[in-house]
Amino acid sequence: MSTLQPVRGTHDLLPEDMRAFRHVVETGRATAGRYGFAEMATPIFEFAGVFARTLGDTSDIVTKEMYTFADRKGELLTLRPEGTAGIARAFISNGLANETPFKVFYAGPMFRYERPQKGRQRQFHQIGVELIGVPDPQADVEVIALGRAILDGLGVRGNVTLELNTLGDAESRDAYRVALVGYLAGHLGRLSADSRERLERNPLRILDSKDEGDREVVAHAPLLGEYLNDASKAFYDDLKNGLMDLGIDFTENPRLVRGLDYYGHTAFEFTTDALGAQGTVMAGGRYDGLIKTMGGPATAGVGWAAGVERLSMLLAEPPAADRPVAMIPAGSDPILKREAMVLTERLRRAGFAVDLGFSGNMGKRMKRANKVCARVAVILGEDERLARAVTLRDLDSGEQTTVALDRMEESLRRMLAGAPEVAVGGI
């Protein structure tokens, strides 16, 4: 074991991990494109105020998990802990209020100073979408449908359930908060120490506490549903009906809340029990107040973010690597080595993925071809060179033919087209 360790909570993505990682991101990107969400990117650091002001001073993310530092000029900067605040800032900075509906997809690293665990790192990656400027619940339906489609595309939907709740509008939420705090204050003695603290800061959080005593108290607490005003109720009903129209199953969870302050109305999570304590794989909701809070025009918004590492872990098997063509000079004559390099470049320029081992006799090179899962070997020996030809060997069937050099690409293309699909390592 090396003493050269990476920073706590960070990880290297070796090529095999990277394949799974890219599969998640690219599936997200492609699916989002079908739903009309264009990709954009914001900087991975912002002025500290962008996050401190918007995420709310009750969330742990702001109070103790941000990587905030002063640059050489003394500006306080923060490595982004999530994506929505940056997108909202960009929406305002670029004067996009007249460009609504503004529909974007993003992917990139996020940073939180947390205690690492499986599925929880200090640098991790999210994909996410935001739909800004549409107050209608149809926007929520579209955003959730897109999320589901991505999980479907990744083949993980069977491991995942959609939980849904409404937080109501500000008026409903304030009324409920008063009622909830009043109730909980009457049972102070039975609440956990954590929850007694939360009573001040973030009473809604007590609803999804895992503490036994808390759960008993909460079981008889007033429900948010009882405090929803007519507008909030109608919004929630429209959302549920919209989801049902699309055949999207969900479970209502009246205790589902959001960690960040800017959410209202819709809250949802796709969760799994396959990842231990870190069961949330994609989560989001509506944040109609956010952009105004940041100093922009009052603008509605709804979106979600998903953990790329968590999704990668749910993938049944990593996607197969592309199978290259192996170029194999057979013989020790240096001229063969040079000619093989020339032919390799010629094939690559023609669009083929070609692996050229750098050393070894023919047997070694064939072994390498096998290890990289090459589909076809292009063999160039003394005989072929003199005949202006190469031998193409199908490495799955073992059949091989010798073809003239000027027909190499065409024959190779035909051989590859007839290739059966074979998974990595499954030869």
Place this chain on the structure above:
RNA sequence: GCGGGUGUAGCUCAGUUGGUUAGAGCGCCAGUUUGUGGUACUGGAUGUCGUCGGUUCGAUUCCGAUCACUCGCCCCA
């Protein structure tokens, strides 16, 4: 941030009641096969026993600290 577990080869792990040269499987390298891979057989290489310190004639083994991972809490994607 709190409480528990773990750390031995590239990987998964065994082992040492403190004592000379620390093991297995997989992987890797080589050979059987110097113009033909996957299988099989044969042989080989690789460890500061996570790190630092303490106890001891002697520590990979005991003790302490530390770092990392991991499980639960917390938080969240």
